[in-house]
Amino acid sequence: xxxxxxxxxxxxxxxxxxxxxxxxxxxxxxxxxxxxxxxxxxxxxxxxxxxxxxxxxxxxxxxxxxxxxxxxxxxxxxxxxxxxxxxxxxxxxxxxxxxxxxxxxxxxxxxxxxxxxxxxxxxxxxxxxxxxxxxxxxxxxxxxxxxxxxxxxxxxxxxxxxxxxxxxxxxxxxxxxxxxxxxxxxxxxxxxxxxxxxxxxxxxxxxxxxxxxxxxxxxxxxxxxxxxxxxxxxxxxxxxxxxxxxxxxxxxxxxxxxxxxxxxxxxxxxxxxxxxxxxxxxxxx
Amino acid sequence: xxxxxxxxxxxxxxxxxxxxxxxxxxxxxxxxxxxxxxxxxxxxxxxxxxxxxxxxxxxxxxxxxxxxxxxxxxxxxxxxxxxxxxxxxxxxxxxxxxxxxxxxxxxxxxxxxxxxxxxxxxxxxxxxxxxxxxxxxxxxxxxxxxxxxxxxxxxxxxxxxxxxxxxxxxxxxxxxxxxxxxxxxxxxxxxxxxxxxxxxxxxxxxxxxxxxxxxxxxxxxxxxxxxxxxxxxxxxxxxxxxxxxxxxxxxxxxxxxxxxxxxxxxxxxxxxxxxxxxxxxxxxx
Numbered sequence: 001x002x003x004x005x006x007x008x009x010x011x012x013x014x015x016x017x018x019x020x021x022x023x024x025x026x027x028x029x030x031x032x033x034x035x036x037x038x039x040x041x042x043x044x045x046x047x048x049x050x051x052x053x054x055x056x057x058x059x060x061x062x063x064x065x066x067x068x069x070x071x072x073x074x075x076x077x078x079x080x081x082x083x084x085x086x087x088x089x090x091x092x093x094x095x096x097x098x099x100x101x102x103x104x105x106x107x108x109x110x111x112x113x114x115x116x117x118x119x120x121x122x123x124x125x126x127x128x129x130x131x132x133x134x135x136x137x138x139x140x141x142x143x144x145x146x147x148x149x150x151x152x153x154x155x156x157x158x159x160x161x162x163x164x165x166x167x168x169x170x171x172x173x174x175x176x177x178x179x180x181x182x183x184x185x186x187x188x189x190x191x192x193x194x195x196x197x198x199x200x201x202x203x204x205x206x207x208x209x210x211x212x213x214x215x216x217x218x219x220x221x222x223x224x225x226x227x228x229x230x231x232x233x234x235x236x237x238x239x240x241x242x243x244x245x246x247x248x249x250x251x252x253x254x255x256x257x258x259x260x261x262x263x264x265x266x267x268x269x270x271x272x273x274x275x276x277x278x279x280x281x282x283x284x285x
Numbered sequence: 286x287x288x289x290x291x292x293x294x295x296x297x298x299x300x301x302x303x304x305x306x307x308x309x310x311x312x313x314x315x316x317x318x319x320x321x322x323x324x325x326x327x328x329x330x331x332x333x334x335x336x337x338x339x340x341x342x343x344x345x346x347x348x349x350x351x352x353x354x355x356x357x358x359x360x361x362x363x364x365x366x367x368x369x370x371x372x373x374x375x376x377x378x379x380x381x382x383x384x385x386x387x388x389x390x391x392x393x394x395x396x397x398x399x400x401x402x403x404x405x406x407x408x409x410x411x412x413x414x415x416x417x418x419x420x421x422x423x424x425x426x427x428x429x430x431x432x433x434x435x436x437x438x439x440x441x442x443x444x445x446x447x448x449x450x451x452x453x454x455x456x457x458x459x460x461x462x463x464x465x466x467x468x469x470x471x472x473x474x475x476x477x478x479x480x481x482x483x484x485x486x487x488x489x490x491x492x493x494x495x496x497x498x499x500x501x502x503x504x505x506x507x508x509x510x511x512x513x514x515x516x517x518x519x520x521x522x523x524x525x526x527x528x529x530x531x532x533x534x535x536x537x538x539x540x541x542x543x544x545x546x547x548x549x550x551x552x553x554x555x556x557x558x559x560x561x562x563x564x565x566x567x568x569x570x
Binding site: 022023025026027029030031034077081084085086087105106107109110112113114116117118120121123124125127128135136139140142143146147149150151152155156158159160162163173176 | 307308310311312314315316319362363366369370371372390391392394395397398399401402403405406408409410412413420421424425427428431432434435436437440441443444445447448458461
């Protein structure tokens, strides 16, 4: 099966995630807060990447269902906590009021905590349904997701971003932030997808790890470029563009896409993933 | 081996937890914040309970090391987030300034997130070292820890506590809070400890689940009673005492201890755990 990035697949992703939600119980507000953010018109980039890599390699679809659900729960919790008044203090996301605006500050903190926890409840509860021969690979994939989300991944990236000294324009610190804050979960999506295939080689894993780095950077450099063209560039925000200049970043971005496409050309059945990568590169919003 | 609740065992617990910390890396502040709270003179009640149950049943000590470390990380993250200005707004815990006072509000949020995440990184990273025949039991124990920490456990209890209507004096809501907010992690400690034994029966598991309920309630009712006797009872706080009265709660507490001790009398080698349960009941601080 080779799934496209379309409404059917997005509906399938939502349905799978919904299966792993806890039974609604007292206190209701936490369930409402979790659903509100989890089904808030997210683009499902990370679940789709995992699916596309799995399909490309002929991996087991049921292997990745708990894993992409967990990854999307982690991504969602990170947005809730990111938006908190003590962090970015954002009142809106994707045109909707943020969690703390709707449910209050303490509930938003706990909804984020609950979602991060739910990600791992999901991983554990699905373990018994994983084919015994695939369980070691399954826990390896879950471990990659956990490592990419944590202090040496996304959480570390968040801390670095918060502490970033705009004046220093330190390219190494900026690269760390790009690699960890968004890049880490994309890396987790690609590698967990790859591990759904029982005969993935170490060489293929290395190629896909590099691919995930390219896609993560593409994702963010394209964002940066779009921010420059848009009506509302974020004032004073340090990006690759303020360090390297717009033309150089456009060149980097083109090279990243070429590298990503080159890696994918080494895999059979890579059409959907090549299109998706191109879409990330060429999108205009 | 039957370990006592003493300085040696507390040192052993600290050493094990330290083994699972991530390598110190940029950004340093998150590592400092994690260590600050994780080694903040905690009483290690949950790790010790897991150890004592494991020892009583002749379980595998290495099986529980990642699990009690994970549980203590979860307990610690919950304290950091509990103390935040938007939650209980506590500046001190165990005589030390709280995380957000020392490291700032955003870092405290992220240190909590990082610790919760680290708990599950720890579980996954240790999986390969678990005897293959014990891995299903290991993931079952990890799943119990995750379920007890989440929306249907501790996080749910926190939400209920926050929303609790003091005037309604609803005994059912109060019982939910006691069962989930503190009780759930104690349940996780006891059950994960029990699963370290390869020949634990379902009947024993049920008895130990009931034991964990008794210990969780003992822990909190004793706290409530001590708060009443102390110089600084928390004003207006709803407890079992304000619902049922001091004398009735003292009676409940004695009955809980008798029940716990009765359950333990059905197990050989239960001396350490009986002493520890009695200590929870008879402590005066």
